[in-house]
Amino acid sequence: MADTTADRRSIAALVTARRGRGKLHWTDVFTYAYLVFGVLLMFGPVVWLVLSSFKSPAGLVEFPPTLLPLGQVSVTVEGYDDPLPLFLTTLEDGTQKELAQVRRIGIVSQMVDPENPGETIRVPIDQREPIREFRLATENYVDPLQRFNFTRYLWNSVVVTTLATLVTLLINSMAAYGLSIYEFKGRNAIMLFVIGTLMIPITVILVPVYLVVTQLGMVNSLWAVILPGAATPTGVFLLRQYMLTIPRDLIEAARMDKASEWQIYWRVVMPLAMPAVAVLAIFSIMWRWNEFLWPLIVLNRSEVYTLQVGLNAFQGELDVQWHYILAMTVVTLIPVVLVFAFLQRFITTGIASSGMK
Amino acid sequence: MTPGDAPTLSDRLTAAAAWPVRVLFQILDKPFRLIQRIGGIKTMPYIFLLPNLAFFGLFVVIPLFINFAFSLTGGTNLYLTDRVYTGTEQYAFLFDCGNYADPTSCREDRFWRGIYNTATFIFFQVTFLVLFSLITALILNRKIRARGFFRAVFFFPVLLSPVVVALIWKWILLRDGILNAALVSMGFDKILFFVSPEWSMFWAIFVSIWANMGFYTLILLAGLQAIPPDLYEAAEMDGTSTERVFRRITLPLLWPNMLVVIVLALIKGVQIFDEVYVLTGGGPGTATQFIVQYIYNTGFTNQVQNFGLASAASVVLGVVLFVLTMMQLAATRRRDNG
Numbered sequence: 001m002a003d004t005t006a007d008r009r010s011i012a013a014l015v016t017a018r019r020g021r022g023k024l025h026w027t028d029v030f031t032y033a034y035l036v037f038g039v040l041l042m043f044g045p046v047v048w049l050v051l052s053s054f055k056s057p058a059g060l061v062e063f064p065p066t067l068l069p070l071g072q073v074s075v076t077v078e079g080y081d082d083p084l085p086l087f088l089t090t091l092e093d094g095t096q097k098e099l100a101q102v103r104r105i106g107i108v109s110q111m112v113d114p115e116n117p118g119e120t121i122r123v124p125i126d127q128r129e130p131i132r133e134f135r136l137a138t139e140n141y142v143d144p145l146q147r148f149n150f151t152r153y154l155w156n157s158v159v160v161t162t163l164a165t166l167v168t169l170l171i172n173s174m175a176a177y178g179l180s181i182y183e184f185k186g187r188n189a190i191m192l193f194v195i196g197t198l199m200i201p202i203t204v205i206l207v208p209v210y211l212v213v214t215q216l217g218m219v220n221s222l223w224a225v226i227l228p229g230a231a232t233p234t235g236v237f238l239l240r241q242y243m244l245t246i247p248r249d250l251i252e253a254a255r256m257d258k259a260s261e262w263q264i265y266w267r268v269v270m271p272l273a274m275p276a277v278a279v280l281a282i283f284s285i286m287w288r289w290n291e292f293l294w295p296l297i298v299l300n301r302s303e304v305y306t307l308q309v310g311l312n313a314f315q316g317e318l319d320v321q322w323h324y325i326l327a328m329t330v331v332t333l334i335p336v337v338l339v340f341a342f343l344q345r346f347i348t349t350g351i352a353s354s355g356m357k
Numbered sequence: 358m359t360p361g362d363a364p365t366l367s368d369r370l371t372a373a374a375a376w377p378v379r380v381l382f383q384i385l386d387k388p389f390r391l392i393q394r395i396g397g398i399k400t401m402p403y404i405f406l407l408p409n410l411a412f413f414g415l416f417v418v419i420p421l422f423i424n425f426a427f428s429l430t431g432g433t434n435l436y437l438t439d440r441v442y443t444g445t446e447q448y449a450f451l452f453d454c455g456n457y458a459d460p461t462s463c464r465e466d467r468f469w470r471g472i473y474n475t476a477t478f479i480f481f482q483v484t485f486l487v488l489f490s491l492i493t494a495l496i497l498n499r500k501i502r503a504r505g506f507f508r509a510v511f512f513f514p515v516l517l518s519p520v521v522v523a524l525i526w527k528w529i530l531l532r533d534g535i536l537n538a539a540l541v542s543m544g545f546d547k548i549l550f551f552v553s554p555e556w557s558m559f560w561a562i563f564v565s566i567w568a569n570m571g572f573y574t575l576i577l578l579a580g581l582q583a584i585p586p587d588l589y590e591a592a593e594m595d596g597t598s599t600e601r602v603f604r605r606i607t608l609p610l611l612w613p614n615m616l617v618v619i620v621l622a623l624i625k626g627v628q629i630f631d632e633v634y635v636l637t638g639g640g641p642g643t644a645t646q647f648i649v650q651y652i653y654n655t656g657f658t659n660q661v662q663n664f665g666l667a668s669a670a671s672v673v674l675g676v677v678l679f680v681l682t683m684m685q686l687a688a689t690r691r692r693d694n695g
Contacts (some may be wrong), residue, residue: 027599031496035507038493041567042510045525048535052528064538166377171408178405190406197417199682203628203649204675207427207656207668208420211435231412261401262389266382290518292631293649297657308520312635315524322528329524336516342370344509 046333053326054136060322071135075100078117087111087128091121098131099123140327149302150328153310157289160225160306165284167230169277175231176239176273177265181251191240198233202294213298224298225291225306235280242276243269282343289335307332424675427668433661440665447669468670470643471651474558478647479626482562486622487615490570494577495607508578512571519631522568527636530560551637554644561633561645568632569625573618580614581607613692620685627677648674 052060054069074083077100084100089111091097099111102120109128111121144150179191202209209228210219218224246269254264270277292308299305305313311332314325392404423437428447430440455462460469497508514522529536530550537547550556584607592602630649633639639646639654646654652674656667 031499031501034492034496035501038507039510042514045529045567049525049528061533063533064542065533065535166381170381171412174405175409178402182402184399184402187402190410193410193413197413199679200417200421200675201628201678203630203652204671204678205417205420205424206652206671207664208423209416210656211423211427211437211664212415212420214435227412228416231409231416233413236409260386260390261393261398261405262386265405266386270382286516290516290520292518292520292635293653297653308518311520311524315527315635316638325524326528329521333517333521336518336521337513340509340513340516344512 049326049333050330053140053323053330054138055140055323056135056137057321057323059137060326068134069136070132071137072130072132075114077112077114080112080117084112086114086131088131089121089123089128091123091127099128101128137323140323141331144324144328148314148324149305149310152303153305153307154331156222156304157307160222160291160295161285161288163222164226164230164288165281167226168232168235168284169281171231172235172280173239173270173273173277174265175236176243177269179236180240180243180246181264181269194233194236198237202229206293206297209294210297219298220301220304222304225288225295228294229287229291232284235284238280239273239276242273246272282339285339286336424668424671427664428672429665431665433663435662435664443665447665450666451669451673465666467643467646467654468648468651471646471648474643474645475627475629475647477558478562478629478645479623482565482626482629483619483622485562486566486570486573487619489566490573490577490618491615493570493574494581497574497578498581508575511574514568515571517568519568520635522564523632523635526560526564526567552641554641557637557641557645561629561637564636565626565629565632569622573622576618576621577611577614580611584610613688616688617685617692620681620688624678624681624685627674627681 051067051069052065055066056069056071059066059070073086075086076083080102084102086098086100087109089097089099097113099121100114102110102112104110104125107125108122109125111123111128113119113121175194179187179194213219213224213228218227250268250272251264254268259267290308291306292312295306295309296312299309302310302313307328311325311328314321314328389404393401396404426437427440429442429444430437431443431446432439432441434440451465451468453464454469457463457469460466460473463469493511497504497511501507517525528534531537532547532549536550541547548556550560588606588610589602592606597605628649629647630653633645633647634650634653637645639650648670652667652670655663655670
């Protein structure tokens, strides 16, 4: 960011100039109200997702929902093999007592006093309320790892993201190097061609790319997701603009020292272009991790699903198991949150300077 | 970074990410040396460009032509050589309408439904997206505490995957979701959002604004920060009112950026699919089925995979996007050349 703190202060001082002394102008009130509302609206849904993902299936269907994940307290009572759920029960004489439920028959449940396990008490079910405590249903996270293909999806997503990003970085930086360092016949034509392909999103060529992928025998393999999007015009453009700023003297000096062109690319230009390469790497990771429509088309077998396609398949099932879906959504979200937490500056300046996403 | 500095975490992450790349480079060194020895330095730019151009050719340029060829053929075969040439029949079918303003009068009413839905969607989505991005950028540009934090708050949904965004909101909007709980607690009835066409469209628009606003806010914020501060200082000395400063300085100087943002939002809006497909599935009925979903359904999910029709619809979408992209280039040029 080019602006200095002093500049900012003077703009800010003006824009936030207050009428009258010490009195808040309506714009100040509006600003902070907007920001608070913004935090709630932007963070709230994600917080709600995370809280919900720790609820048991019973807790999830509850209406109105509880804020925190709760689980019913249960006790082991002498004479019963399984732990029994504990209820706060209103007895006939109006007193309240913590009783454990043995079984429920229709609208009556048989309760037992944990301190006096000998006798059972019959209570109408509307006279009792479950006693609950804060409990994280971590099985929502553990079960899918064992029971479904979820680990497979996770692995597929990691493979796709890693390989695709490596291929993208390699071929895009090579092309950018070729376009920025050399004067050669057809350079402008190729540059125009690269800018031209910028304009063609995958949504316009779904069917023919599917045909190409089929011809290459890649349907239902991860390569079908990795390869078609690997040559990104945005990447070439971004890297080329950056490489153009590298002083020519460095390259000439390397040539004098008898470095091969490949060595100049790899040992001189690439290290200097690292900031731009890092931006492209972050973008590529985000694109690939989040990609949906194309994988949805070329991956039709559950073993090759990526996380996004897998999640969509789960939520489309007739009997939607929300407790698993929510947990898996949180897992899908974690890498993105990590990338954002550590590399926020890269991303925001990258977007602000290139105008791409 | 000076040599004495301890490496920061992001330095280390970058180094870790660079390691496999470095190994790859070492492997590729030998063949490239050989090529240089044989062909000389003149061939090198072409060699460096070759892989990328091969990918472009295979996955973008050739498909672009095949797409057009597909749209001129019929039948259900995927391989071009097995397909029947039908001329402009697919286009004629798509555009066979009694009255273009009324999708039900068209032979392929789902296509027109998709176009009208997309038009409705982008009209509201782009309007409010730009409006809220502008307000947010203006507010983030003020002297506020913890600006970095607030900027991050508005920005982070941009990074979430469309599927995750859709699931987050679907969970909130379900029949027994927290929003309905809030409605009930305020004395209203539950609303079955995904059963009502209007509500489904509303939430499709809302959710896509929620997810994408941070991106446009960031571009506008960069634009705001590029406005020379002495203009504001001069205005301050003249005692100009805040409203007038906004209308006479901020808005005109931000306008080139606004144009870029509007056209970018249009380009993305026309291609809306992911979030809405997971959120509503295009329903109820066809209420939130957009043009990309029409192409997807026609080509890939319907019982009869009609590749020709899907390609013809893609060509139509491509023409729209081409016009929009020309507008974008013009807007960007205007901004960057002042």
